[in-house]
Amino acid sequence: MKYDFLDTDVLARLGAIPLESRFPMVGNVAGRHRSPHRGSSVEFAEYRKYVPGDDTRRLDWKAYARSDRYYIKEFEADTNLRAYFVIDTSGSMDFTSGENPSKIDFAKKIAATLSYLIVNQGDSAGLSCCSEKLHLEIPPSRRAAQLQHIFETLKDIEPTGETGLVHALHQIAEKTQQRALVIILSDLFVETEKLADALQHLRFRKHDIAMFHLLDPQEVDFHFERPHRFVDLEDGSVVVAEPNLIVDEYHEALREFLETVETKCHNVHADYHLLQTNANYEKVVSDFITSRLTKKS
Numbered sequence: 001m002k003y004d005f006l007d008t009d010v011l012a013r014l015g016a017i018p019l020e021s022r023f024p025m026v027g028n029v030a031g032r033h034r035s036p037h038r039g040s041s042v043e044f045a046e047y048r049k050y051v052p053g054d055d056t057r058r059l060d061w062k063a064y065a066r067s068d069r070y071y072i073k074e075f076e077a078d079t080n081l082r083a084y085f086v087i088d089t090s091g092s093m094d095f096t097s098g099e100n101p102s103k104i105d106f107a108k109k110i111a112a113t114l115s116y117l118i119v120n121q122g123d124s125a126g127l128s129c130c131s132e133k134l135h136l137e138i139p140p141s142r143r144a145a146q147l148q149h150i151f152e153t154l155k156d157i158e159p160t161g162e163t164g165l166v167h168a169l170h171q172i173a174e175k176t177q178q179r180a181l182v183i184i185l186s187d188l189f190v191e192t193e194k195l196a197d198a199l200q201h202l203r204f205r206k207h208d209i210a211m212f213h214l215l216d217p218q219e220v221d222f223h224f225e226r227p228h229r230f231v232d233l234e235d236g237s238v239v240v241a242e243p244n245l246i247v248d249e250y251h252e253a254l255r256e257f258l259e260t261v262e263t264k265c266h267n268v269h270a271d272y273h274l275l276q277t278n279a280n281y282e283k284v285v286s287d288f289i290t291s292r293l294t295k296k297s
Contacts, residue, residue: 088186
């Protein structure tokens with residue numbers, strides 16, 4: 001079945017680039033991602049003293065010849081990755097200034113493309129769609145049928161109501177016991193302190209956090225030439241204003257908001273990306289994947 005948010009040419013071009021976690025993962029099968037445990041990959045980690053019961057095949061005889069003591073070579077263990085996509089499906093995500101995709105459509109493209117690449121490389125992907133009254137959840141899986149489940153869910157998303165993002169992040173932090181890559185796609189129209197608490201919760205659980213902060217260009221530029229009636233797409237409230245009279249104050253408030261959000265994300269070592277919906281989504285995904293190859297901790 002063809003989906004509007006998937007481009008097979010883009011998938012083919014990006015398919016050769018691996019998506020990796022910046023932090024060690026704990027999985028249940030062998031994979032390409034670092035684990036906090038020691039194992040038998042080819043990447044050397046450290047030496048430690050031999051203790052009875054250790055595998056003698058891992059003794060370093062050169063170290064013994066130099067020191068007359070037995071040392072074991074330890075290597076990084078490789079494991080699989082769990083990725084959890086969290087998409088804000090509140091009413092404000094349905095906004096578009098007309099020329100560009102809505103924020104929810106842009107989020108779908110990113111989530112669908114990345115989930116395909118993740119499952120295709122043998123890792124697990126899951127999905128959480130959250131508004132105030134609805135929280136759809138697909139637990140991470142690496143089965144081939146998982147992609148169909150994710151794509152069908154994305155296809156049926158209808159943004160409405162107020163956001164349930166903060167609550168959803170706390171839920172994921174509590175329910176996802178093993179470390180995961182949590183990829184958040186939202187306009188982040190939430191209380192920044194509550195958002196910070198949720199991100200701290202995720203990081204306390206040792207999850208790797210990636211934030212795609214999505215805004216329409218009109219929300220950034222605030223370019224209007226006459227009085228407008230502004231309607232809140234989440235709670236329905238209305239404000240009538242003369243944009244020319246408030247544009248400077250608006251830009252200052254937006255600047256403070258963006259700086260605060262970015263700081264809260266950096267405080268928990270989240271991978272933060274501020275995006276406008278007129279961006280080339282293929283470049284967005286490509287830059288995200290390649291940047292993580294050089295950001296490992």
